[in-house]
Amino acid sequence: MPTVIAAINGKGGAGKTTALMNIAGEYALRGRTVAMIDMDARSNLTKWWSDCRQKQAQAEGIDVVGHKTAKAVGAFLDRAAGSFDYILIDTPGEDTAIIDPVIGWSDLVISPIQASKREVLGAIDCVESVLRVNKALGHACRHGVLRTRVSLTVRYTELYRKIRPIIEDKVGTYLFRTEVMERNVYKDIQNGIGTLQMQELTEAIAKARRETQSIVAEIDELLGADGVTGGGR
Ligand SMILES: Nc1ncnc2c1ncn2[C@@H]1O[C@H](COP(=O)(O)OP(=O)(O)OP(=O)(O)O)[C@@H](O)[C@H]1O
Numbered sequence: 685m686p687t688v689i690a691a692i693n694g695k696g697g698a699g700k701t702t703a704l705m706n707i708a709g710e711y712a713l714r715g716r717t718v719a720m721i722d723m724d725a726r727s728n729l730t731k732w733w734s735d736c737r738q739k740q741a742q743a744e745g746i747d748v749v750g751h752k753t754a755k756a757v758g759a760f761l762d763r764a765a766g767s768f769d770y771i772l773i774d775t776p777g778e779d780t781a782i783i784d785p786v787i788g789w790s791d792l793v794i795s796p797i798q799a800s801k802r803e804v805l806g807a808i809d810c811v812e813s814v815l816r817v818n819k820a821l822g823h824a825c826r827h828g829v830l831r832t833r834v835s836l837t838v839r840y841t842e843l844y845r846k847i848r849p850i851i852e853d854k855v856g857t858y859l860f861r862t863e864v865m866e867r868n869v870y871k872d873i874q875n876g877i878g879t880l881q882m883q884e885l886t887e888a889i890a891k892a893r894r895e896t897q898s899i900v901a902e903i904d905e906l907l908g909a910d911g912v913t914g915g916g917r
């Protein structure tokens with residue numbers, strides 16, 4: 685069975701689609717097969733993939749499909765799940781009922797956040813949904829919060845400093861040790877030039893690659909892919 689990872693934060697623009705593109709690129713580079721499901725009506729991921737096709741920059745090992753309803757995704761999973769090692773589900777940046785079934789299918793839900801109150805609240809809503817769905821289904825989906833678009837300036841903000849105590853101590857979910865820094869390359873890849881891992885290895889790209897590898901190592905650890913039992917939900 686494939687490992688299913690979803691990106692959910694009901695407060696838009698947190699970095700869900702970007703995070704999934706990078707994670708997909710990393711797994712593909714390792715020779716794994718990845719299906720990305722675009723559930724967002726604005727179809728950012730599907731558009732990226734067709735731009736990549738035009739530029740002959742689609743990554744090997746990745747397939748992107750657009751399915752906007754739980755029913756369509758369920759049918760896709762029934763039909764095709766066995767053909768992939770990883771299924772990554774991108775969800776809309778708004779509160780929606782589709783996230784309950786998505787959590788029900790997922791082994792891990794990642795909530796990206798920037799240091800803004802609404803995105804932290806969005807991540808907390810997501811934790812509550814994961815707990816509720818897990819309880820209702822007797823499921824064991826884990827949850828982790830990923831800090832994105834971090835800069836040195838952001839690190840000096842009061843909210844940034846509160847993220848760890850809020851997420852780890854108050855909410856009690858997993859906080860990724862790795863932060864996704866604000867980097868131009870993450871914007872550039874949206875232009876259909878393929879995955880991060882396909883870009884020429886400049887110093888800036890190398891930093892982004894290391895960051896992504898480190899996130900994927902944390903995901904593997906959380907999911908017990910190395911025989912380690914993770915600490916998230
Ligand atoms: N680490 C980063 N550094 C620089 N730019 C970033 C980073 N992460 C995301 N972005 C940019 O921020 C914008 C929003 O990111 P993205 O589309 O990944 O968020 P999202 O959560 O999927 O948004 P939505 O809810 O609208 O689907 C995009 O223009 C993206 O290029």
Ligand SMILES: [Mg+2]
Nearest residue numbers: 700701724728
């Ligand atoms: Mg998106």
